[in-house]
Amino acid sequence: MMLGKNLTIIGGSGGMGRVFSRYFKQHGFNVTINARNAKKLRQIAEDLGVNYELDLKKSVENADIVMVSIPIHSTPKMIENIVPFMKENSLIFDITSIKRETYRVLNIAHNKFHINCLSLHPMFGPGIKNFKNYTLIVLRVGGTKHYNETVEEFLDLFKSDGLVITETTLEVHDKHIALTLGVPHMLNILFLNLLKRTNESLSELTRYTGTTFLLQKVFAESIIQREMEMFGEIQIENQDFYTILELFENLIKEYKNIIKTKDLKRFSNIFSQGLEYSKKDIHFENSYKYFYKFMKILKE
Ligand SMILES: NC(=O)c1ccc[n+]([C@@H]2O[C@H](COP(=O)([O-])OP(=O)(O)OC[C@H]3O[C@@H](n4cnc5c(N)ncnc54)[C@H](OP(=O)(O)O)[C@@H]3O)[C@@H](O)[C@H]2O)c1
Numbered sequence: 003m004m005l006g007k008n009l010t011i012i013g014g015s016g017g018m019g020r021v022f023s024r025y026f027k028q029h030g031f032n033v034t035i036n037a038r039n040a041k042k043l044r045q046i047a048e049d050l051g052v053n054y055e056l057d058l059k060k061s062v063e064n065a066d067i068v069m070v071s072i073p074i075h076s077t078p079k080m081i082e083n084i085v086p087f088m089k090e091n092s093l094i095f096d097i098t099s100i101k102r103e104t105y106r107v108l109n110i111a112h113n114k115f116h117i118n119c120l121s122l123h124p125m126f127g128p129g130i131k132n133f134k135n136y137t138l139i140v141l142r143v144g145g146t147k148h149y150n151e152t153v154e155e156f157l158d159l160f161k162s163d164g165l166v167i168t169e170t171t172l173e174v175h176d177k178h179i180a181l182t183l184g185v186p187h188m189l190n191i192l193f194l195n196l197l198k199r200t201n202e203s204l205s206e207l208t209r210y211t212g213t214t215f216l217l218q219k220v221f222a223e224s225i226i227q228r229e230m231e232m233f234g235e236i237q238i239e240n241q242d243f244y245t246i247l248e249l250f251e252n253l254i255k256e257y258k259n260i261i262k263t264k265d266l267k268r269f270s271n272i273f274s275q276g277l278e279y280s281k282k283d284i285h286f287e288n289s290y291k292y293f294y295k296f297m298k299i300l301k302e
Contacts (some may be wrong), residue, residue, distance in 0.1 A: 004152040005093065005185045006066030010034045012080060013072035014302060015046040017128030017229065018097060022069060025133070029159060036061040037072075067156070070096040074235040078107040085111040091146055093156060093270045095120040099236050101141060108143045118145030118152050123175065125182075127228065134164035134190050141175060161274070180242040187233050189248075190222040213297055220300060 008045070009026050013019045014035020027033045033052040037043045040056055047054035055061040062084045064070050070080055077098050088094060094117060098104050101121055108119035123139040130136065138160055142170060157167060170178075197204065204219070225233075237243050260268045280286050 004091075004148055004155050007031050008034070008065050009067040009069065010036060010055075010061050010065040011069045011071055012036050012058075012061065012084070013070065014052070015039065015043045016071055018124070019069075019071040020046060020050065021128050021130060022071065022097075023052050026135050027052055030034045031067075034061060034065070058084055063089065066092050066094060067091070068092065068094045070094070074100055074104075074239060075099045078103040081107045081111060085115050085117060088115065088117050090116040091118070091148070091152075092120040093120060093145075093152060093274060095122050096143055097124055099123060099179060099232065100240050100276060101172050101175050102241075105141060105143060112143060112145045116146055118149050119143040120145075120153055120156070123179070133160065136165060138167055139167045139175060140169045142169070176240055177242045179236070180240050180246055184237045184243040185246065186235060187225060190225045191233075193218060193222045194226055213293070216300055217293070217296055 011019050015021050015037040023033050036055050043054050077096050096104050112119040121141040125137040274279040
């Protein structure tokens with residue numbers, strides 16, 4: 003065994019912090035949570051049955067593993083602040099949705115201190131009940147001479163619960179995340195704002211709802227109730243997202259032109275390009291069936 007069982011979560015009173023506190027506690031770790039708001043921290047620690055500590059140094063100096071689970075923009079500074087207090091051979095990891103700055107700081111940390119640095123991105127939110135078949139993105143940063151064994155041991159824990167591990171690099175992570183998080187979030191925010199700008203109420207529109215509108219609406223409504231700050235950061239702080247936005251702008255212009263000129267041939271062209279693109283996808287064949295499965299839930 004490379005890793006000990008003392009585990010501290012900075013931001014342990016947050017949505018993801020609570021999910022992972024519960025998870026690590028269930029797996030026999032001695033969990034301590036840290037955050038700034040003392041009242042909230044104490045209450046949550048009591049509810050979860052874990053320890054809490056307000057002082058940052060005390061939070062991390064005895065930890066074998068430190069997880070940082072605070073908003074994206076505060077994460078790099080937090081890592082810089084705590085790594086000098088960490089034990090030799092301990093492991094630190096973040097779970098931010100954008101990696102550029104965090105990765106840079108972790109990379110410096112393991113060169114300066116005798117610690118192991120890892121960067122994780124769970125592809126699920128605090129609503130999760132069971133990790134099975136959800137994706138965990140892993141970026142290896144670097145560390146001591148036992149780095150790979152330490153990381154393997156740690157990842158085995160997640161694997162044993164059925165999490166699907168996607169290992170990647172910094173550049174690929176941020177580029178792909180701009181598409182898999184930024185784009186669907188944006189489309190749903192825009193969907194609701196587009197409807198709003200027509201001055202039609204949603205309840206009135208719902209009286210006219212077809213299947214696609216209903217599903218799209220539920221989807222958008224689930225997103226718009228989530229963490230605004232994080233959704234904003236995922237789009238604003240990711241340089242790759244801006245490039246995609248420019249692509250999108252051109253696509254909209256092209257689309258508008260197709261509609262304006264009543265050009266069914268070009269419409270057919272853009273439609274079939276979408277079809278060709280998705281044909282080989284693993285969900286393609288059954289997507290219409292899934293669609294009606296989701297509908298069934300909404301119609302019950
Ligand atoms: N939510 C998701 O769906 C999701 C999915 C994947 C990854 N993530 C990542 O998970 C991380 C946490 O997200 P979350 O949704 O759990 O956020 P959250 O619910 O807002 O929780 C943030 C936590 O961090 C603490 N905190 C905030 N600023 C801090 C600071 N400067 N120093 C110390 N503690 C601070 C907060 O408590 P105090 O305010 O009391 O300090 C709270 O405990 C983010 O990096 C996010 O990108 C989130």
